[in-house]
Amino acid sequence: MPSQPSTSAARSGGDTPLRVRDDVALDAIDAAAWDRLADGEPLASHAFLAALHASRAASPATGWQPHYLTAWRGDVLAGALPLYAKSHSYGEYVFDWAWADAYRRHGRRYYPKLVAAIPFTPVTGPRILATDDRVRDALVARALEILEVGGFSSLHVLFTAGADTAATARAGMIARTGVQFHWSNRGWRDFDDYLAALNHDKRKKIRQERRRVAASGIAFERRTGRDIGAADWDFFHRCYVNTYRAHGSTPYLPRAFFARIAEAMPDNLMMVIGRRGGVPLCAAFDVFSPRTLWGRYWGAVDYVPGVHFEACYYQAIEFAIERGLATFEGGAQGVHKLARGLTPVITHSAHAIADPAFAEAIAAYCAEERVDVAHTGDELERASPFRRDAGATLDR
Numbered sequence: 001m002p003s004q005p006s007t008s009a010a011r012s013g014g015d016t017p018l019r020v021r022d023d024v025a026l027d028a029i030d031a032a033a034w035d036r037l038a039d040g041e042p043l044a045s046h047a048f049l050a051a052l053h054a055s056r057a058a059s060p061a062t063g064w065q066p067h068y069l070t071a072w073r074g075d076v077l078a079g080a081l082p083l084y085a086k087s088h089s090y091g092e093y094v095f096d097w098a099w100a101d102a103y104r105r106h107g108r109r110y111y112p113k114l115v116a117a118i119p120f121t122p123v124t125g126p127r128i129l130a131t132d133d134r135v136r137d138a139l140v141a142r143a144l145e146i147l148e149v150g151g152f153s154s155l156h157v158l159f160t161a162g163a164d165t166a167a168t169a170r171a172g173m174i175a176r177t178g179v180q181f182h183w184s185n186r187g188w189r190d191f192d193d194y195l196a197a198l199n200h201d202k203r204k205k206i207r208q209e210r211r212r213v214a215a216s217g218i219a220f221e222r223r224t225g226r227d228i229g230a231a232d233w234d235f236f237h238r239c240y241v242n243t244y245r246a247h248g249s250t251p252y253l254p255r256a257f258f259a260r261i262a263e264a265m266p267d268n269l270m271m272v273i274g275r276r277g278g279v280p281l282c283a284a285f286d287v288f289s290p291r292t293l294w295g296r297y298w299g300a301v302d303y304v305p306g307v308h309f310e311a312c313y314y315q316a317i318e319f320a321i322e323r324g325l326a327t328f329e330g331g332a333q334g335v336h337k338l339a340r341g342l343t344p345v346i347t348h349s350a351h352a353i354a355d356p357a358f359a360e361a362i363a364a365y366c367a368e369e370r371v372d373v374a375h376t377g378d379e380l381e382r383a384s385p386f387r388r389d390a391g392a393t394l395d396r
Contacts (some may be wrong), residue, residue, distance in 0.1 A: 016073045018135065019196045020142040026082075028052060033077040037129035042268035042287050043118055043294060044126045049082060053261035057253050058119040063087040067114070067143055071135045079130035080137045084119070085112045085152070091252055093122035093332045094178065096350045097360060103153065109353070110153045114143065117158040122180075122230045122332040123294050126349055127157055128164045133139045144171060147354055155352040166233070168350030174359070175347045176366045177373045181335075181342035183317055183328040191318050194341070200384040203337055209283045209306040210314060216304050218281060220315055225266040232271055235259050236283040239299025241345045253297075258285075260284040272315040274300075274307060284311040286319075293320045313340045335380070344380040348371065 026034075051057075057311075058064035064084045071079030072218055091356075092115060102109035116127050130136040147155045157168050169175065188194040195203045223232065237255045244251040245301035260390040272284040272291070282300035286293055298312050303388065313330065320328045330342045338344070351366070353359035 003262050017137055017306050018078060019072045019332075020079075020138050021072065022142070022146065024068065026053060026066065026068055027218045029070065029077060029080070034080060034129070037077065037080060037131070041125045042265055042289055042290060043081075043121050043123055043266060044129070045268075046364050047264035049118070049238055051081070051257050051264060052119050052209070054260055055257035056252050058084070058091075062252075063090070064119055065112075067146075068121060068154050069139050071130065071139055079135035080126070081116050081128055081143060083114060083143060084114045085109050091120040092117060092156070092158060094176065096154075096156070096157065096351075099154075099358075102167050103358070104360075108153075108358075113154040114147055114150075114152050115158065116143065116156065116205065120215060123161060123329055124159045124161045124243060125181075126164065127134050128167055129263060130163075133163060133167065136163060137170060138170045140173075144352055147390075153354055157350045158269050160348050160350060163349070165348045171350075173350035173352045174363045174366050175370065176351060177370045178347040178349070178375055179344050179373055180332060180347050181330050181337035181344045183320065183330065183342045185320055185324070185326050185328075188321050190321060191314070194317065194321060196380075197387050199343060199387050202288055204340070205339065206314070206341075209309055212321050213304065213306045213310045215287070216276070216312075216372060218276045218304060218307060220272060220310065222270060222272050222319055224270045224314060224320045226262075228262065228271045229264070232283070233262060235263060235280045236297075238286055239283045239301060240285070241299070242301065243299035270319060271370060272298075272311050274311055276302075276304075282307050284315070286324065287317055291326045293323075293325050295328065296329045309340060313337070313342070317341065338380060338383060339385055341385055343384060344377045345388075 006077055026046065034046040042048060049218070053066065053276040056062065058076070063086055067083045067085050069083055087237070088111065089100060100110040109132060128136045128139050130139065143155055146152070157173070158162070160168060180331060186197070190347055195206060218376055233255070235257060240253070241251050268287050268289065269287045270288055273280055274282040281302055281304065282298065284298035285296050288294065295312055295316055298308065300307060314329050330337045351362065353362050
């Protein structure tokens with residue numbers, strides 16, 4: 001990777017200069033200081049990222065070269081940007097394969113590129129971890145400096161929200177949007193109360209699916225924290241690997257990754273296990289905070305119709321209602337989620353392209369894409385599974 005200056009400095013209020021560094025590894029940063037900046041989001045936590053690195057799921061060998069930026073006021077951590085030099089576009093879920101192909105067809109090299117993201121985690125959340133907007137702006141400015149002098153084709157900040165989206169806009173980065181499906185809790189008492197808010201056809205379909213799964217003899221259990229034993233993790237990982245192999249893909253996460261998060265952040269973990277005759281058949285793994293449940297991975301050792309929907313959606317929604325969680329995010333893509341009560345939400349990312357000609361073309365493409373995404377969101381919203389008097393509003 002090209003050599004870069006390790007620090008930059010700026011005034012950020014008062015007399016204490018803000019230093020932005022690119023020579024501090026994650027394992028050299030105090031976990032509590034990092035997590036304060038992450039605002040309680042478990043998927044942006046020190047423990048989650050450290051597990052990705054320590055298990056070598058995200059490492060130079062897998063095409064994820066850590067190039068973290070940190071901002072300091074004296075010895076106090078004021079900001080951080082989980083930045084990676086990437087040699088491919090796998091594990092990002094904001095797809096730029098067509099951009100890479102355009103570079104190739106013009107005899108140019110798209111990789112390496114810079115990506116600010118939580119590897120393999122297509123969820124909206126903190127990306128530019130900071131105490132205030134001045135720190136955010138300084139981190140983005142430093143990332144853009146590295147792009148300019150470091151021989152990278154581009155910089156991508158993925159699945160931003162709120163202040164992070166605004167910071168990338170102030171820096172003049174290209175805005176890009178997408179659509180995911182999220183479930184929102186409106187204070188339902190239980191799953192039946194939730195079903196009552198759906199239109200007749202969707203309510204009937206879900207009840208039929210759940211009855212068929214129950215009639216097949218499959219019983220489900222939800223476990224959290226340290227109640228998830230090593231044997232449960234072993235079975236889940238077997239299911240997880242099966243899912244990837246069924247799609248002709250290689251799984252990103254080794255068993256060691258799950259062992260590390262099970263030890264480091266158990267209070268944020270939930271597992272759904274389906275058993276037939278007492279024998280495990282399927283498993284789904286979710287992460288949760290006091291407000292949000294994130295559906296992550298699932299798999300099965302035998303196919304049973306409807307089991308996927310039960311394990312991944314209905315069990316998750318029941319859990320969210322029981323815990324009073326505000327949101328369940330069902331993961332990337334999947335218009336089939338709409339029929340299960342997950343409604344469209346606009347996601348955001350930001351991009352800077354080093355080559356001016358390519359930057360102009362990609363900016364025009366993203367502008368057209370944003371219009372298409374908005375139209376798609378409107379169409380999906382009109383197909384809401386909720387009764388008209390209980391419909392959801394698209395989060396722009």
